[in-house]
Amino acid sequence: MRQDKEETSVNLSRRLLLTAAGAGGAGLALGALGHLAYAGQVSEPAPSDQIPFYGEHQAGIVTESQDRMHIAAFDVQTEDRQELIELLQAWTQAILAMTQGQEIGEGGALAGSYNAPPTDTGEALGLPASRLTVTIGFGRSLFLDGETPRFGLAGKLPEALIELPHFRGDMIEAQRSYGDIIVQACADDPQVAVHVIRNLARLAFGKANVRWSQIGFGRTSKTTAQQSTPRNLFGFKDGTENIVAEDSQALEENVWVTKEGTDQAWMVGGSYLVARRIRMHIETWDRSTLGEQENVVGRLKSSGAPLSGGDEFTPPDFAMPGRGGPIIPKDSHVAVVHPSAHGGARMLRRGFNYTDGSDGLGRLDAGLFFIAFVNDARTHFVPIQRAMSANDAMNEYLRHTSSGLYAVPPGIQAGQYLGQQLFETV
Ligand SMILES: C=CC1=C(C)c2cc3[nH]c(cc4nc(cc5[nH]c(cc1n2)c(C)c5CCC(=O)O)C(CCC(=O)O)=C4C)c(C)c3C=C
Ligand SMILES: [Fe+2]
Numbered sequence: 001m002r003q004d005k006e007e008t009s010v011n012l013s014r015r016l017l018l019t020a021a022g023a024g025g026a027g028l029a030l031g032a033l034g035h036l037a038y039a040g041q042v043s044e045p046a047p048s049d050q051i052p053f054y055g056e057h058q059a060g061i062v063t064e065s066q067d068r069m070h071i072a073a074f075d076v077q078t079e080d081r082q083e084l085i086e087l088l089q090a091w092t093q094a095i096l097a098m099t100q101g102q103e104i105g106e107g108g109a110l111a112g113s114y115n116a117p118p119t120d121t122g123e124a125l126g127l128p129a130s131r132l133t134v135t136i137g138f139g140r141s142l143f144l145d146g147e148t149p150r151f152g153l154a155g156k157l158p159e160a161l162i163e164l165p166h167f168r169g170d171m172i173e174a175q176r177s178y179g180d181i182i183v184q185a186c187a188d189d190p191q192v193a194v195h196v197i198r199n200l201a202r203l204a205f206g207k208a209n210v211r212w213s214q215i216g217f218g219r220t221s222k223t224t225a226q227q228s229t230p231r232n233l234f235g236f237k238d239g240t241e242n243i244v245a246e247d248s249q250a251l252e253e254n255v256w257v258t259k260e261g262t263d264q265a266w267m268v269g270g271s272y273l274v275a276r277r278i279r280m281h282i283e284t285w286d287r288s289t290l291g292e293q294e295n296v297v298g299r300l301k302s303s304g305a306p307l308s309g310g311d312e313f314t315p316p317d318f319a320m321p322g323r324g325g326p327i328i329p330k331d332s333h334v335a336v337v338h339p340s341a342h343g344g345a346r347m348l349r350r351g352f353n354y355t356d357g358s359d360g361l362g363r364l365d366a367g368l369f370f371i372a373f374v375n376d377a378r379t380h381f382v383p384i385q386r387a388m389s390a391n392d393a394m395n396e397y398l399r400h401t402s403s404g405l406y407a408v409p410p411g412i413q414a415g416q417y418l419g420q421q422l423f424e425t426v
Helices: 014-024 026-039 081-099 190-203 248-254 282-286 290-297 333-337 382-391 393-397 420-424
Strands: 068-076 133-139 181-187 208-219 271-280 352-358 364-374 398-408
Touching: 068 190, 068 364, 081 133, 081 190, 081 420, 133 271, 181 190, 181 271, 181 398, 190 208, 282 364, 282 393, 290 333, 290 393, 333 382, 382 393, 393 398
Parallel strands: none
Antiparallel strands: 068 181, 068 208, 133 181, 133 398, 208 352, 271 364, 271 398, 352 364
16 A cells, blocks of 8 residues: 555655665665655555555454554543644554554654654564554543543443443453553564554653553454464464454444444444453363363364364354253353354454463463454443353353443544544534
């Protein structure tokens, strides 16, 4: 994709920089690059590691799931609507550049004034775009501070952007939950994802700051038909029955907000991001037998097939008898969350494994950073999570420590900024 010259005045490719530096020394490379870049003469092949930034929907939802994630929630400090818009505009330009594997800002990491901080922090120099996607969403607190309207947005608050309720067993930590704006950066290289959050935080200085952030390694879902099913930290295949990019009917019915399905025109083509940090008691899990583990999940650990038989993609038969009850236990995870138990409601899951060191008692602080995209959390997440918290045998091994729901606006075209629909749709 070509970069819109009006939107970014400089076009410093991180990879080209490295190549040129290798050929003729860093100083020479930078001089030459500055000239070529400003003249718009840099011609690189369109790399397959770039995910288009513009589109009907934001990237990072149906995009084939990358392997790494850094997600951050920002709280907005400024109460000035125009300043907030300018922040979103600056973020849009920076995100566009980073998804193209370019440095951000006038001088990038190295070519700016010697007497000023560089406009790009530099740790992604030499790294390709790495299939980076950056997806943003708005929390309820951006619209209302309790009952007090913010930024003149109270009338734009979608009915569906609820406060998620407390679920049985929840141990939610406020300092790792909620937030005004969510930024989900996914890439195949963790350094590229971290570079995004760091640079957006830098651009936000004085206007917004990071409330919480989480790094995820190892995808726990498949989001395209050809993608292999990965394993989560319980060692089970995760994502088998996920909604995939090719299934446009399932996306229409469960993921994208439609005109008929919302009270807010600006959300049409958008979605809702549900985030839950779920600690997994893996030491307890590791002491349970294979049979117990499979009964908890409702699927075989080896192939991911349902306990009722077949292969990974065979639909589960919840009526098939076993010893003393259905062969797929009623309290198994798959039985509790299956769409057939929830009026057909499905979600596009896009979570990641996480490990945050250990907890001082010799146990790993590890688990699943659960992310799902749905068109209405009231129908597509809350009832399922409620059933899970009440009946799921997996609960014994889980603790939900963070929670968040965010309205993800639709995608944008060149010349627009992320979230523009919210501020400019009547
Ligand atoms: C409320 C939604 C869900 C939460 C929270 C959740 C947590 C969670 N899940 C696993 C492991 C697996 N989940 C699987 C399937 C699955 N999970 C949910 C929902 C939540 N999971 C759904 C809707 C489904 C699909 C059900 C279906 O359509 O059959 C599976 C099986 C493989 C698969 O289909 O992906 C596993 C394994 C963990 C470990 C976890 C919390 C840490
Ligand atoms: Fe699950």
